[in-house]
Amino acid sequence: MKRILIILASISLIAIGCTREEPMQVRNMKIEFELPSNFKPGIKYANKEVVFSSPYKTYIFTTDNNGILTIPEIIPDEYTINTSWEISGSEYKSIITTNELIEDKATVLLRATLSNYQVFTQKDIKMALDMLVMRSLLISKVYFSGTKDNANRNYIVDSFVEIFNNSDEIVYADGKYLALAESMSPAAYLAKDNPEYIYTRQICRFPGNGTTYPILPGKSIVIAARGARDHRTSASTSVNLADADFEVKDLDGTGNPDVKALPVISSSTSIKFFNLITGAPNAVFIFETDEDIMQWPEYFAPGRTSGERFRRVPISTVLDGVECLKNNAGTGPDVNLKRFQDIIDAGFAFINASAGYVNESIERKISGVVDGRIVLKDSNNSTQDFVIVSGPVPRNYDNPLLLN
């Protein structure tokens, strides 16, 4: 009997010991970064930070002297891999083999991004770095969540967009466009299916003759999406848009007579205001072109022959864009519903609430202060560049959250 008990106890202990295997990390993954072909052979992408980010974990690694990143261990997951190298125009010209017309004080950004890259097993990959000369205008704040009014009802007419001059020169808003990508549910035109174009729901064109509406270096303009008034009288937690620079309305439309009209010139609906959705998605972007955009084609949603038609904008015209995804209850933002290609926004922003009315905005972080001028963060990834702010204040960049 004793022998039987010992055998049974041993079997049990062995069974306990053998049933569990620990989940393993992915080890020794290597990434080789390839600089553009016009770079001198001796130049390597050496000692540069590479950020791996997932909703659950963020890693920062550094490349070696040969421009190769070796990751000793990483938790298996889907990561957005992002890296960038910011250099001046003069430095850029000193490390290339070709002649390019770039000002010495211009900022050149070399960057590589892989969105939702599955790192589940060990693999060695190569990432090519793209080059771009950084543009001046950035979307710095988007407020669409709405709030509660003084009677605790939903208040949604206080939305606004803010555009910031991140350069050290005056930039004019004249002739540029503020647009909103289609936000159909289910999505009509996803970025992954349309690499060259954005399908817009609304496009507004800034008025002016070319030098009418200057934006000073380190300053911004505020665009009231629905009403340029002091909303705090109706909802104490709301914002004051009475001194907004523009109000989205028809040229002869009603609204605040003291605020310039920013008319919607192309729209898939008859809505006359900038229709930011309270709980998102809102993919907002600014673009610039010499072409007549009204000649650009419009398309119905796939499979449809009636309903809304979305004007198509080439991504090559885009100055800046911010993808604000809906924060789904229980599951969070769904990255598969992105309307912006990685070249416009390699990440996404979102507010905490799934339905809105929480007085939250998304705001671009501060990168630093140069000669008293605020410089905002622009890594082309709104997940890293933006932060959720509760109680937004237009034109205010004092919030400590922006320094994170």
Add this chain to the structure above:
Amino acid sequence: MYMKKVIIIIVASVFITSTLSGQIKDSIQKFPDFQTRELQGLRQLWNKTENSAGMGFSNVNTGSLTSINKYFSNGDHHRVQEGSANNGLTFSTERYDKFSEKVYVRGSFAFNMNTEEDRGWSDVVNTYNSNPYIYGSSVRGNYESQNFDLNLKVFSVRENGFNYGFTIDYHVADISRQRDPRSRTYVLDYSIIPSITYSIDNHNYVGINLNYRFDKEKMPGLTTVQTDPNLKYYTFSGLENAIGRIGGYRAFSRQFIGDNVGGSLQYNFKKSNINWLISLGMDAGWQETLGDKKQTPGSFNSFDYKFLSNLLIYKNSYLHNFLLNVNVKDAGADEHRQNLISTRDTLTGITTENWVTIYTYKNRFVSLTSDVTLKWDIYSLQKNNDSYNWRVGVNAGYSSFSNIYYLPKSEYSAGRVIAGISGSYVITANKQRKLLFEGSFNSGISTGAKLNLASQTEIAENILMPDFEFHKQNTAEVLGSVKYTFPLQTIKNARLSGYVRLYGGNLFAGAANWSNFGFAVGILTL
């Protein structure tokens, strides 16, 4: 759910009716005795196993024990995901009966309604050492629950050396949170357990049982009365890992669906003055966690190892009962990484969405729990061996748990040694009226608690660290009760015995405590 309640109430009514009608038929000129029933239950060693076939070896007299118990408990020595008070009522009835000359039955039914006050962070039934994909709100509120338990054991007399048995267990529950966000959880849990024993000779018996259990816990959705825009809802994935989303309760639903299979082997040695039963068993369970559109944060599996040794020794006029119970549970959860895939039919424009698993982290969360209890009770029997004057007992035990979340690794473990004494004494016994005092003292000494977390999150700060202090506490618990039993004669010649019991106690844990008290009434019929 409503239909299930109706069925259960009908079954309960049948129990009580059969109790009284059986009482009239079987009545003999003697009042049933609570101690006799207790000792018969004690000698019915096989009732502590899952093998009902062995219950045919030592029967309990036909009769029913029906009780109503009202209880209160409250204090500040509790874990964060538990309430600070309980206020409830339990109705229970248990009957042994003879179905035919060859078939006997034991049936029990229990109904419990409970209000747990000031609970938070968990809207599920099994919060600890179980499926880690739980959910809840940080806003503490009251939870009202109703539990229905039905158990039926059928067992045969010996035929050609074999006894046969069959057990059905059926449990349903309904738990509703009384504060925004308001959840309502439904539970269904049933088991079927066929069993058989074989008599090798007049002293040696062996048995085997198999079991299958299905359990389902379902929360279809949450509702809110208020419109607090900042109300968060949390979904957990193990230890400090959880996501809290404002408005996350909207459109959130989840269910746990589990299948368990297992079995046990038993050996029973029986002589005139000794009766020893050992049972060794194992259960394996698999539980899916499901949401909307095939969403599943992960699955859970567990292996339970059980050992029981129940020994009765009669020496002089004393009955010794040595009971050893060992339970080890080795559990793990596989976490899924999923993407929501939208597929659009270009002809109709209709889009379908479903979650697709792109990776599974095997055993990302593991939990090992062990419970060992050892008891030695001595009963001072009266001459008829059917009742006792006093009982004294000592007990010892060890319980521990270890939870590990991998990638990155976090660990939480704790252990506790328990030692105590207990006893009961018949203060007066006069014409079948007895006054019985029962008391116990238990001490719990922490053998150590360890909390190593990879990240300092809201969950770590608000749940795990206070729980860690809870597990580090040494405890001392004192319980006492007074039970008065008396004869009753109410229906025709039916003779019943009734009891009234008052009880209370307190658990001391440093500056914190947990007290409980209550009263119960019941009847015992033949």
